[in-house]
Amino acid sequence: MTIVGLQNVKPKRDTLLGQYKRHWALFVMLLPVLVYYIIFHYFPMSGIIIAFKNFRFNDGMFASPWAADNGLAHFKKLFTGMYFAPVFRNTLIISLYKILFTFPAPILLALMLNEIRSQKFKRVAQTITYMPYFISWVVLASIVIEVLSPSRGFVNYFINQLGMDSVYFTGDPRTFRGVLVGSGMWRNTGYQAIVFLAAMSNIDPEMYDVADLDGAGRMQKIVHVTVPSIMPTIIIMFIFAMGSIMNDDFDQVYNLLNAKTLSVGDVISTYTYRVGLQQMDFSYATAVGLFRNVVSLVLLTGSNFVFRRVSETSLF
Amino acid sequence: MRKLLAVLLCLAMILPCVTAGAEEANRFQDREPISVEWLAYNTYGQPDPASSKVIQAVQEKYNIDLSFWFVDDQQWDEVLGVRLASGEMPDIMKIKNVQNTSKYQQQGILAEITPEMLAKMPSYTAAVDAYDADDNIWVDAMVDGKIYALKGINLGSSYPTTLIWRLDWLKNVGIDATPVTIEEWETALRKVTFEDPDQNGKNDTYGISNTVISAVFGAFGAIPLKEFRGSGTQNLFMTKKDGKMVFAATQPEAKQALELLARWYAEGLIDPEFITGENTGGYWAVSQAFENNKVAVMGMSMANHWNPPLVEGAAPGACLKSFLELHPDAVFGETIIPGLPPVGPEGKSGTHTWGVAGGSFGITAKAAEDPEKLDVLLQMIEDVFADFDYAAMTSYGFLEDNDYSIIEGVYATNPEKYPDTAASTKAGLNVLNATVSNPEFAKLFNKPQYDFFDQWKTTGYMDEKYPAVPAQDQYLADLKTFTLQTYVDIITGTQSVDSFDGFVAKFNEQGGKQIEDEINAAMGL
């Protein structure tokens, strides 16, 4: 066998077959994963076809008749729905708010935890912030409504103490998106911080010592050592976040949504739940999923393209 | 003496049935055992044939092997849909949402219930007919004029939901009895809102919240929606006008009710937090706002949720029990009391009523392919209606095993043995009766309960039944949301009452009219 590592240093034009011959060991490693994806993902993916059909249970997915309008009837139903435009807009706006406010939160938390010298305090703080993630939205939503209640919630108690009137946060279109963003942060930040903490534990301590010798303050060390070191992780997470703009959090929204806040809080998943799944309409549900995923994929590849240009990190 | 009488009465009922049952049973013993997949039950838990004596007794009686599908009630449509879509079927299934009957039929899941099949269940058919005063009981079980589902008959659901007042509050503000007319209601609500009925020195009470709003609509002639919270998944009710089915939500009466509600809201008589719900957790019929001294009257629950112990040692109704935990000194009839729904200017009134034949269950195409299986399924349903002993056994289990007790003629499940419905479902109680019961038997099981129901019965609006039509698939989901949103906006003053006219026009234009037309055509009206 040749010394494999050297190819890395000295790239040589090679035929594709030659490359596979040389790196067969690498490809053999990948093989089980590829087989897994083909069986458990690519095979069932053929079910997407029912988005263009009227799925009849007795006929099966492939023999079912094509939907009206050249197979596009379910898409037509989605796009011409009375609420499609506002729901699509709400989904985008809420997701952008979440990227703006929710995305940096776990990074900030991880950075703060990373600055703590007392292992005991760090461990306790880390565990406490991690815990709310395990409370389901059904339960958490009722706590959110209680905490924010205009008549008995303690947030409004403080507002009243400041001499202002109570705000019905969960029942007011002006504040509802804030409630979604805030409660999402409340629940998920600690859990999401873990991946950044993992990235930070990869940083060579020597880099901090070098910075110390240069007389860097703690803030400077964060800016010049910690953040650049975890930047690849941040970028990957950010690209994924862009790719999940269309994936709203159904459980969260569904449990908090009400008649007053539908106009600002109704998102694609809650909307299509009402229209489709309650009526066993798998074709419609698949069509919605397909639409959503195409948009997501465009956003993902778009942001991936941008990061491939401006940084060394990208998904592919 | 009364006990003895009750027992004699029961015996008189049972004896003829028992002999009939014995003859019937024989014809099943001559063939091989048939396997039956059962989903016609409320999935509070999963029945376990291995440990349940009830299930074993039924298996023996009909010479069948039962297996049970478990489908989570909260994910019913999703989970059942997936299994049906991949070609699996139970033999008999509960139809949770009757509006899906036509979907199941189109997908070839449900077998047609032919007149011959009904003829094999004379007791069942007679019981259904006895409660079919309006000749419409089968409407939502039919597709294209043929029956595809069996209607469940449930006597308790024939009673209207109850309005419960804080009588102590009314007395504190100088009112002696629960109000009746809309004017009396308004006066009472105003007093309990502003005159500190709970005497805590704070202006922290309201008249009503979410669950009473539908009764206010009732005063004007029709209830458009059951509740005014959530995000619009509730059914829109229909009403009959000039012999035609129309959506209650678009009628001029609804505008009158909205006008009144908007005024009450502006005046502060309605709890502004009705939007996020009056029930904030726990059992669905409980109103935390009512229990926590926030509102003076609540709706939605049934009379039997409020009955004091009817016989010695029995538990009080679920809502009363919960209320007593927070108000240990409360007395039914003094602290709290059922009241009448508000009576409108034209003398109309009523609360929402589930209706005696709310639910459905169906026999699947798979079961219908096998004549012997079909035969046994039909006999099982017939026996629930014809055979008192069998009905008692499938509902309550065995007396000798202490599954239940009979005190003063009241059948009561043993709470030690079955502390919750998951446990009783596991033991097969209320599973093989397909969640239906003969109303005559139901009265025998718990006469005081129905006496109590009758004592507090008020006027009510039953959901008008209508068949599923294609236009619903296209438009109804959006119309539900549109209606709820507009109604709440009008009540809370975000939109003016006059915007109601624009709402009606848009509602009809967005498919409302088409749905009405298709329904009327389907019903031949």
Add this chain to the structure above:
Amino acid sequence: MAFNQRSDFLWKRQTAGDKLFTGIIYAALVLVCMITLLPILQVVTVSLSPNDVVGQYGLHLFPTRISLSGYEKVLQFKPIWTAYLNTIIRSALGIVITQVLLALGAYPLSKKYLPNRGFWTFLVLLTMYFSGGIVPNYILITKYLKLRNTVWALVLPAAVNAYTLVIVRNFFEAIPDSLEESARIDGASEWRVLTSIVIPLSKPVIATTALWSLVYHWNTWLDCMLYISDASRYVLQLVLRQILLQGQLQDMNIMTQVSVNNDTMKMATLVVSILPVIVIYPFLQKYFVKGVMIGAVKG
């Protein structure tokens, strides 16, 4: 060791600005902890309180009177012990399979010289965005693979998630090439580089993804309801759901006495179900200590 000593030495010499900075961070973290502790306190207190306390409006952050009735009701529900075991088996199996496949998949994808690397990565990523939905998956697992009523139906379909795979790949990429070079010059095969260099250096990301798998397997129940019909093989969350669902159904069946399912019991159920996942986290935290990875190699 030498490094640590120097760090400690420098730590003592922190400036006034650094001290203020530390103070702000501690204060901020204490505040964050107080806010995030709130729902936990509510859940735990409700699970320990009698009904009359729970029924009252407002938050219940500290128990005033203790009642263990909720826990008694949940723990007397016998199937939960089997269900616990089933969940543990499922999780353990799931974590092992996932970790093996993640390492096997992420390592080649992290190498720039893997032929068609972009294509293979994209092939994996695409599965995040195109899925046939639940019906074809159900048919695949029950009809073609015949995995009904086996633990494999719960473990295999979600064995490798594209998102996790890419994150692990990213961590592998971050390992300095220099560490691998020396091994390669000694003639180590790809397999040896993976097992003796890359994996030992990747404990933090292994801990992270193992936790993700654990959380997934611990919380998921829908697949169990679909694929498992034998109640003795049910996972914990499905069994607990059966307890929770009572009292939620708006049915009018009054033939049985309705048992009112109270919030005390619900919250006790929640505590029973999440306690193990919460307790395990502090044990994983040693893998997230700064410098643990590089230190391990250099030390």
